[in-house]
Amino acid sequence: MITLNHYLFVSGALFSLGLAGVVIRRNILVLYMCLEMMLSAANLALVAFSRFHLVDGLPDYTAQALVFFTITVAAAEVAVGLAIIVAVYRAKNSIDVESVTKMHG
Amino acid sequence: MFPPLFYIFAAITLLFGVMVIASRNPVTSALSLAVSFVGLAALFVSLDAYFIGTIQVLVYAGAVMVLFLFIIMLLDIKAAEKLRPNYAAVAAAIILAGVLVIQVATVLTGFEAGRKSTADAALRPQQALAAMGDKALPTIANDLKDGVLPDTKLMGLQLYHKYAFHLQIVGLLLLVGTVGVVVLSKKESSPKGGRE
Numbered sequence: 001m002i003t004l005n006h007y008l009f010v011s012g013a014l015f016s017l018g019l020a021g022v023v024i025r026r027n028i029l030v031l032y033m034c035l036e037m038m039l040s041a042a043n044l045a046l047v048a049f050s051r052f053h054l055v056d057g058l059p060d061y062t063a064q065a066l067v068f069f070t071i072t073v074a075a076a077e078v079a080v081g082l083a084i085i086v087a088v089y090r091a092k093n094s095i096d097v098e099s100v101t102k103m104h105g
Numbered sequence: 106m107f108p109p110l111f112y113i114f115a116a117i118t119l120l121f122g123v124m125v126i127a128s129r130n131p132v133t134s135a136l137s138l139a140v141s142f143v144g145l146a147a148l149f150v151s152l153d154a155y156f157i158g159t160i161q162v163l164v165y166a167g168a169v170m171v172l173f174l175f176i177i178m179l180l181d182i183k184a185a186e187k188l189r190p191n192y193a194a195v196a197a198a199i200i201l202a203g204v205l206v207i208q209v210a211t212v213l214t215g216f217e218a219g220r221k222s223t224a225d226a227a228l229r230p231q232q233a234l235a236a237m238g239d240k241a242l243p244t245i246a247n248d249l250k251d252g253v254l255p256d257t258k259l260m261g262l263q264l265y266h267k268y269a270f271h272l273q274i275v276g277l278l279l280l281v282g283t284v285g286v287v288v289l290s291k292k293e294s295s296p297k298g299g300r301e
Binding site (some may be wrong): 072095 | 157188222230264275
């Protein structure tokens with residue numbers, strides 16, 4: 001039987017994958033994809049909790065509304081983030097995270 | 106949900122997630138992420154969240170990934186493929202991710218409320234209909250009477266009734282984001298007549 005715990009475990013595993021990717025990769029673009037992966041993992045946990053927390057026999061739609069807003073904000077964030085990456089690439093001519101050291105103390 | 110399907114889609118989501126990190130080529134990473142998001146959308150559908158599953162495919166696997174591929178196309182990926190991973194960081198990341206997964210698994214084994222399956226928490230449209238009473242919109246009431254979950258209609262009701270103001274704020278955020286992108290991607294020009 002597939003229980004809530006199964007979904008939460010997949011969500012946790014996906015989040016750790018994204019976290020590992022952020023630490024491992026040096027390419028800013030791939031790093032950004034890993035951030036998106038972590039956001040989606042949080043969405044999965046929210047939807048799973050919404051399905052198993054029944055309100056009058058229906059899923060809890062408050063959580064799903066939150067997921068909707070998260071996805072919208074993530075879309076706006078991707079657009080701005082990619083514009084910043086393009087600006088960094090223009091200035092540094094590289095998409096290696098270690099090339100951006102201007103604020104390094 | 107039919108259990109093997111859950112395992113198949115969870116495996117697709119996680120394996121292609123690993124591919125995102127493991128592949129050298131950013132295009133492979135982006136396409137793997139798109140497949141991973143489609144697997145995730147299937148998991149959403151298995152949780153009776155049809156609307157969220159649909160916008161996951163449309164917005165993430167569609168729009169966001171196309172944007173990523175577009176930027177990869179614009180930038181030089183040849184140099185990026187030569188980047189050597191920092192092996193200390195790889196070891197640290199594997200330990201970090203491993204510890205986090207073990208931690209989540211340990212917490213979940215003791216999580217009593219998480220033991221219920223979708224059959225234990227079955228949807229009860231008749232009860233929902235009774236709870237809504239006369240206030241239910243006819244289209245939602247008809248669906249509930251037929252015993253189907255009017256997922257998108259309930260989402261719409263939630264978004265346009267309870268969160269109507271928030272929805273407009275998010276619309277404003279998207280507008281601000283659009284303006285921000287235009288400002289960021291405009292070429293800077295110095296007083297002497299342009300740097301580039």
